[in-house]
Amino acid sequence: MPGPCPDPGDPAAPVRAHIPAALRRLNDLGHPDTIAEHLTGLGIRGICGDPGRCAIAAYLDAIVDIPRDAVLYIDHLGWDLWAPGDPADRPGAPAPTLAPVPEHVATFIRRFDRREYPELHTIPGIDTPLTCA
Numbered sequence: 001m002p003g004p005c006p007d008p009g010d011p012a013a014p015v016r017a018h019i020p021a022a023l024r025r026l027n028d029l030g031h032p033d034t035i036a037e038h039l040t041g042l043g044i045r046g047i048c049g050d051p052g053r054c055a056i057a058a059y060l061d062a063i064v065d066i067p068r069d070a071v072l073y074i075d076h077l078g079w080d081l082w083a084p085g086d087p088a089d090r091p092g093a094p095a096p097t098l099a100p101v102p103e104h105v106a107t108f109i110r111r112f113d114r115r116e117y118p119e120l121h122t123i124p125g126i127d128t129p130l131t132c133a
Helices: 013-027 032-042 055-064 103-113
Strands: 072-075 077-082
Touching: 013 032, 013 077, 013 103, 032 055, 032 072, 032 103, 055 072, 055 103, 072 103
Parallel strands: none
Antiparallel strands: 072 077
């Protein structure tokens, strides 16, 4: 069954529509360790505890091509994507809600944030230059 029609006034709708499928593909790998191996093979790395720059956010940015002016939030509880002109910014709009993260991906994120996959960790200012987001 297809999801709801995207809001034509939502600039991030096309990108937002691809995120669930990308997360399902990772989840279909079947285990958090297998997800870690896959991300390592792709050269994906991220920052522990940073829902916008963790390994899964870096993966989604590479696969889905998230616009530079958009902000992705993802943790083990869910994800959201905000971009300028987002319908949530309109007066009277309901508060945004987090979309679900599949089980194995959520477990991977919890373990990543506990530093269980050091090969996927990057340290800002040491591994990469510090930048202002």
